Amino acid sequence: MFPIVEARTLAPDIRQLTIFAPRIARRQKPGQFVIVRVHERGERIPLTIAAADPLEGHITIIVQAVGKTTALLNLLRAGDALLDVVGPLGKPSEMENFGTAVVIGGGVGTAIAFPTAKALKQAGNHVIFILGARNKELLLLENEIRAVADELIVMTDDGSYGTKGFVTDALKKLLDEGQKIDHVLAIGPIPMMKAVAGVTRPLMIKTVVSLNSIMVDGTGMCGGCRVGIDGDSQFACVDGPEFDAHQVDFDLLTRRNRAYRELEVSSMADFTDDPMPDIELMRAAGQLGAGDLEPIPARLRSVAR
Amino acid sequence: MSQKPLPDHNPLPMKERMKLDRQRMPERPPEERAKCFQEVNLGFGEDLAKQESLRCLSCQKPTCVTACPVSVKVKDFIDLILAGDYLGAAAKIREDNVLPGVTGRVCPQEDQCEGGCTVGKKKEPVGIGYLERFVADWEQRSGVIGLPERAPATGKKVAIIGSGPAGLSCAGDLIQRGHQVRVFEALHDLGGVLAYGIPEFRLPRSIVKQEIENMKKMGVEFETDCVVGRTVTIDELFHDEGYSAVFVATGAGLPQFMKIPGENLNGVYSANEFLTRVNLMRAYRFPEYDEPVYNCKDQDVAVIGGGNTAMDAARVSLRLGAKNVYLIYRRSEKEMPARIEEVHHAKDEGIQILALNNPVAYLGEERVTAVRVQKQELGEPDASGRRRPIPIPGSEYEIPVSVVIIAVGTTANPLVQATTPGLQTNKKNYIVADPETLRTSREGVFAGGDIVTGAATVILAMGAGRKAAASIHDWLTTGVWKPGNGQPAAPLAATAD
Ligand SMILES: Cc1cc2nc3c(=O)[nH]c(=O)nc-3n(C[C@H](O)[C@H](O)[C@H](O)COP(=O)(O)OP(=O)(O)OC[C@H]3O[C@@H](n4cnc5c(N)ncnc54)[C@H](O)[C@@H]3O)c2cc1C
Ligand SMILES: Cc1cc2nc3c(=O)[nH]c(=O)nc-3n(C[C@H](O)[C@H](O)[C@H](O)COP(=O)(O)OP(=O)(O)OC[C@H]3O[C@@H](n4cnc5c(N)ncnc54)[C@H](O)[C@@H]3O)c2cc1C
Ligand code: FES
Numbered sequence: 001m002f003p004i005v006e007a008r009t010l011a012p013d014i015r016q017l018t019i020f021a022p023r024i025a026r027r028q029k030p031g032q033f034v035i036v037r038v039h040e041r042g043e044r045i046p047l048t049i050a051a052a053d054p055l056e057g058h059i060t061i062i063v064q065a066v067g068k069t070t071a072l073l074n075l076l077r078a079g080d081a082l083l084d085v086v087g088p089l090g091k092p093s094e095m096e097n098f099g100t101a102v103v104i105g106g107g108v109g110t111a112i113a114f115p116t117a118k119a120l121k122q123a124g125n126h127v128i129f130i131l132g133a134r135n136k137e138l139l140l141l142e143n144e145i146r147a148v149a150d151e152l153i154v155m156t157d158d159g160s161y162g163t164k165g166f167v168t169d170a171l172k173k174l175l176d177e178g179q180k181i182d183h184v185l186a187i188g189p190i191p192m193m194k195a196v197a198g199v200t201r202p203l204m205i206k207t208v209v210s211l212n213s214i215m216v217d218g219t220g221m222c223g224g225c226r227v228g229i230d231g232d233s234q235f236a237c238v239d240g241p242e243f244d245a246h247q248v249d250f251d252l253l254t255r256r257n258r259a260y261r262e263l264e265v266s267s268m269a270d271f272t273d274d275p276m277p278d279i280e281l282m283r284a285a286g287q288l289g290a291g292d293l294e295p296i297p298a299r300l301r302s303v304a305r
Numbered sequence: 306m307s308q309k310p311l312p313d314h315n316p317l318p319m320k321e322r323m324k325l326d327r328q329r330m331p332e333r334p335p336e337e338r339a340k341c342f343q344e345v346n347l348g349f350g351e352d353l354a355k356q357e358s359l360r361c362l363s364c365q366k367p368t369c370v371t372a373c374p375v376s377v378k379v380k381d382f383i384d385l386i387l388a389g390d391y392l393g394a395a396a397k398i399r400e401d402n403v404l405p406g407v408t409g410r411v412c413p414q415e416d417q418c419e420g421g422c423t424v425g426k427k428k429e430p431v432g433i434g435y436l437e438r439f440v441a442d443w444e445q446r447s448g449v450i451g452l453p454e455r456a457p458a459t460g461k462k463v464a465i466i467g468s469g470p471a472g473l474s475c476a477g478d479l480i481q482r483g484h485q486v487r488v489f490e491a492l493h494d495l496g497g498v499l500a501y502g503i504p505e506f507r508l509p510r511s512i513v514k515q516e517i518e519n520m521k522k523m524g525v526e527f528e529t530d531c532v533v534g535r536t537v538t539i540d541e542l543f544h545d546e547g548y549s550a551v552f553v554a555t556g557a558g559l560p561q562f563m564k565i566p567g568e569n570l571n572g573v574y575s576a577n578e579f580l581t582r583v584n585l586m587r588a589y590r591f592p593e594y595d596e597p598v599y600n601c602k603d604q605d606v607a608v609i610g611g612g613n614t615a616m617d618a619a620r621v622s623l624r625l626g627a628k629n630v631y632l633i634y635r636r637s638e639k640e641m642p643a644r645i646e647e648v649h650h651a652k653d654e655g656i657q658i659l660a661l662n663n664p665v666a667y668l669g670e671e672r673v674t675a676v677r678v679q680k681q682e683l684g685e686p687d688a689s690g691r692r693r694p695i696p697i698p699g700s701e702y703e704i705p706v707s708v709v710i711i712a713v714g715t716t717a718n719p720l721v722q723a724t725t726p727g728l729q730t731n732k733k734n735y736i737v738a739d740p741e742t743l744r745t746s747r748e749g750v751f752a753g754g755d756i757v758t759g760a761a762t763v764i765l766a767m768g769a770g771r772k773a774a775a776s777i778h779d780w781l782t783t784g785v786w787k788p789g790n791g792q793p794a795a796p797l798a799a800t801a802d
Contacts, residue, residue, distance in 0.1 A: 041595060043594075043595040044493075069595060083493070084529070086491070086493070086530040086531070086532060089535060216582065217491070219532055219720065220558075222578035223559075223562065223575035224575070224578040226562075233562065233564075238720075252569055258571070258671070259571045259572075260597040267591075
């Protein structure tokens with residue numbers, strides 16, 4: 001079992017969990033992920049390692065509740081435990097001094113991009129971070145990024161903070177202003193990554209994206225995470241998760257990520273109706289620490305699509 | 306092997322023995338079993354087991370023993386059954402085979418022990434597999450599993466990578482020899498293909514779990530959720546964690562695809578993904594379990610391939626409620642590498658075998674809606690010794706399906722090779738190991754099972770595990786990295802297509 005040592009809410013439906021997983025903490029590199037299984041009947045889901053403390057043996061993940069497993073994960077507190085955490089999986093981010101690197105984080109993708117942005121800075125790059133969110137409330141890690149990036153541009157869809165507009169607007173503006181860009185890392189919703197690729201492709205700016213395909217084992221064994229790269233199939237878990245954005249078949253990724261939509265929605269509906277079976281299962285297995293769970297937020301109901 | 310001849314408990318004269326017919330394995334009726342995951346074969350009771358044992362000729366030179374990859378003392382254990390000493394029979398098997406409940410269920414006996422049986426020359430061979438299973442189950446039900454004694458602790462630590470049959474049997478032998486053994490497993494559950502591949506209706510999980518419990522009781526340590534090559538490297542195991550030897554038993558778990566159009570459509574699975582979702586993650590019990598799998602209820606399913614994996618995938622999809630299951634295989638039924646019993650069972654359950662057919666494309670917009678198939682004829686034998694399929698031009702036709710499962714073989718799992726400098730591999734990325742000693746090109750590192758031979762069988766993987774254990778013991782006690790005289794093991798031809 002993997003104990004949770006700290007848990008806090010970063011934004012509505014977005015939680016940060018710090019987990020005791022010493023082997024993973026020791027070897028983790030930016031760009032890598034873990035696969036977690038919450039309880040005995042749970043599924044295996046991939047989550048990026050947002051930070052690691054090798055001395056303490058801690059890793060940090062940032063989780064957005066989008067379906068049953070992530071919603072359940074986000075009810076847990078310090079003192080509770082996950083059944084399985086395996087990693088670090090995937091190839092680490094390509095790291096060198098490219099010159100000027102633009103890192104684009106959209107939504108929870110910001111959490112995934114952050115450790116790589118930090119490493120890019122340490123590798124000597126001039127790092128411009130474009131941080132996007134739907135609104136001010138959903139903005140992640142602003143202070144942490146400010147401490148690392150040379151420049152920070154904040155974009156919100158509704159203009160409630162920073163500049164109103166999409167991250168691609170900010171990217172285009174930089175380019176229009178004649179900003180030299182040597183490397184782009186974009187992580188966020190698939191349409192966002194696709195749009196960024198569309199902006200940089202004609203200019204042949206090397207652009208890297210992290211693909212959130214559906215995974216099971218994460219070791220190359222099932223082939224379920226296959227993605228279209230330059231007309232060929234690759235496995236996101238072992239060949240990625242980062243790929244050259246200009247070669248990615250984003251439409252295929254969108255299609256494959258819809259594969260279980262109906263089952264996921266019904267799973268989520270059952271869980272929001274009555275989360276107790278899952279909670280009892282964890283309690284019986286000794287995964288829940290003393291005291292009560294986080295109060296189950298009413299807003300869980302709104303997450304099911 | 307020195308063994309004193311056992312008394313022959315068989316009361317029948319030879320002639321009488323040859324008159325007896327092979328006892329049939331009681332099985333769940335096809336209509337019933339096609340809808341549930343309960344075991345198909347119900348096992349022999351005492352009477353049937355004794356009846357079948359009477360057929361054994363107690364040959365002076367038992368060719369069944371030489372035909373078994375690990376030389377299980379078949380004649381002796383059958384004699385113990387006739388003596389009514391079932392636990393003794395189980396112990397006799399365990400001298401050579403640590404997982405009798407598993408091999409009694411999944412070995413291709415027709416090619417091994419039963420293939421060598423003298424009775425088989427005139428009549429059907431003695432049901433050795435059924436008898437093996439009988440004593441293993443008897444032992445398990447009795448709850449008295451004679452755990453072998455452990456030699457005094459040597460203080461040496463051995464790391465085993467992978468908890469499939471190769472890793473488990475190596476661990477079992479090494480712990481008896483007094484070494485400290487830890488098995489590292491990438492998944493959250495133990496057993497390798499026995500856990501994620503072979504379905505419950507052929508090999509109940511409780512059988513595998515019990516064997517692993519026995520090993521734990523003997524002191525074998527298990528660490529799940531550890532991907533060697535990612536979570537920890539072999540070099541770190543040696544230098545930071547104090548291991549003196551490593552046995553690599555990572556299997557051949559990477560799925561092959563055919564690179565034909567439409568393979569990435571939703572609903573097109575590799576057999577590994579499909580079987581993992583259902584067997585390991587229990588997707589057939591969704592929503593009680595969270596893992597989803599495509600609803601096969603009333604759907605038409607195509608399974609590509611002719612090996613055990615294809616057979617399993619086909620029968621699993623049937624149990625998920627499929628209306629039609631087509632098993633599409635490019636050679637003729639005679640060439641199919643699956644166990645004969647599984648082919649029979651599959652047909653009885655209603656699997657439709659389309660031999661001499663090969664898919665050329667999958668059609669559909671978002672989810673697959675049809676497979677385009679091309680008919681084949683057989684030409685000359687190829688490198689595998691089987692007759693080569695030749696496409697018949699203009700013979701293409703389409704079959705409407707909404708789920709496709711591809712089971713055309715697997716390749717080497719690469720993570721260990723990629724992170725262990727100096728570990729020699731062959732062209733196909735299988736690890737090169739001396740066939741006698743299972744030594745690799747790295748001192749202290751041994752390898753065996755599917756990761757050396759390519760996809761093979763449970764018993765061969767177990768045999769490799771035992772060989773490795775003997776060789777590792779030798780290395781730990783002598784400290785001499787003996788040059789072997791054998792050539793590096795050549796991979797077998799893949800058997801799964
Ligand atoms: C390499 C990688 C890193 C990721 N990092 C993060 C992260 O740091 N933070 C974060 O919040 N999310 C991350 N994700 C996405 C996260 O895995 C999914 O949100 C999660 O699996 C959804 O599970 P669910 O049961 O809550 O939702 P569901 O209702 O089951 O699914 C919601 C959507 O999530 C996707 N999804 C479902 N199951 C899986 C699965 N087994 N593997 C991948 N995607 C799936 C599908 O597109 C689905 O439509 C990452 C994904 C990948 C592949
Ligand atoms: C569906 C199916 C049906 C089959 N049916 C039969 C049958 O009826 N009869 C028969 O004799 N054979 C059958 N086989 C073949 C048989 O299962 C294999 O030959 C046998 O399991 C090989 O054993 P192994 O120990 O070499 O590897 P595996 O059983 O493949 O085990 C390897 C283990 O290593 C783990 N691993 C891999 N990489 C790492 C890593 N880097 N770190 C840690 N762990 C790792 C894997 O997760 C896995 O658990 C079947 C195979 C399949 C797929
Ligand atoms: S998740 Fe199974 S191969 Fe990538």
